[in-house]
Amino acid sequence: MRVFFQQRMHAHQKNIQRYLKYIFNDHFALLMTFLLGAAGLSYSNWLKSLDSSFVYGKWLLIVLWAFAVTVGRFASLTQLADQVFLLPKETQMRPYLTSARRYSSVLPLGIGILIIGAGMPLYVVLTKQPFTMFFVFFLQFLFLKSSHLYLQQLKFFQETKQLQQGMTAFFWLINGISWLLALFWTPFMGLAVAGVGWLVMVQLTWRKLHTPLDWEMLIAMEQKRLYRMYRFINLFTDVPQITATVKRRKYADLLLRWIPAQQQETYTYLYMRRLLRGSEYSGLVVRLLLLGVIALWFVQVWWGALVVGVVGLYLIGFQLLPLAQQYQYQPLTQLYPIKRDVQLKSFQKVVGLVLLFVTLVFAVVGSMKQVSMLHTFFFWIGLLSFDGLFCYAYLPMRLKGL
Secondary structure, X not given: OHHHHHHHHHHHHHHHHHHHHHHOOHHHHHHHHHHHHHHHHHHHHHHHOOOOOOOHHHHHHHHHHHHHOOOOOOOOOOOOOHHHHOHHHHHHHHHHXXXXXXXXXXXXXXXXXXXXXXXXXXXXXXXXXXXOHHHHHHHHHHHHHHHHHHHHHXXXXXXXXXXXXXXXXXXXXXXXXXXXXXXXXXXXXXXXHHHHHHHHHHXXXXXXXXXXXXXXXXHHHHHHHHHHHHHHHOOOOOOOOOOOOEOOOHHHXXXXXXXXXXHHHHHHHHHHHHHHHEHHHHHHXXXXXXXXXXXXXXXXXXXXXHHHHHHHHHHHHHHOHHHHHOOOOOHHHXXXXXXXXXXXXXXXXXXXXXXXXXXXXXXXXXXOOOOOHHHHHHHHHHHHHHHHHHHXXXXXXXXXXX
């Protein structure tokens, strides 16, 4: 069964790798570079203003690291047909689940390294302990994450509802107490508590458990995990597992009433309605807008805020380009007597309105962090200038090639 899981894992990884090039593209890397740079600079400046008397620092680390343990789900890689074809192999499924549990721990441990590493400078400032305590905290995180995966695995077995409730309470108790002792007493005590909790979790949820598998729950949880993963991938590219949804959004009708009922505004209405009702475009604009707002909140230098704002505007405008061809294969739009130039101007108008709204939001948020009116003025002028250049210089050039 271990070999069988390896085959499943390789097929799953091959499928996911098809989409990685669309996720980690140049635009994503550029945006994350500015976001991480802005967050890192603000974090560094914040740490310089702290000392050991900052009483909330340790509590902040406890909450951050305790919830970081819960990141990541058990990847069983089971399929719908397994409840029929693997049922005769149920007694041999334990090696399969062991391999699945180890595979499921790889990504959470990588995330744990990043989160614990990000919190270590704050820990060093508060406690004056060496940075080498990172390895102790990571071992503690390893024990706790393994316990969390055993807890998730417990749901795959029948007649374990009461045991699940007890083990869930036990896990959160150990998770909280271990970090509390590690930060307010000594890291080695937190490691010891996490290790003892892991031994108890292994004994009660695995070695002494001899109930049948709940195949429906096992497969349902895997399907739910895959759906969440494909929804994330769908933010960057189309996947066959996720179909675009259209919502009524009656409240958005107020935004459409300003469009005149004239022939030359037909595509303005169509593009705006598609943007508001389609989940892929409206969701994309909202997500990038929120990311830009968060980044601008941590940037205090006006030129740094300008760079972040310009990158955010470019990404939103660039991601809206496919909307121009949304009605290309609709027969009625081909028959309707509207010239191509009028259609492209309508698209240019819609993109310009979206970018103008985003520009105003970015400008307001970025201005809150500026200490000089002159810098605020330069910041506003820079964003509005880029908005105009994108809509009236870059966008027409790109639309000619469509």
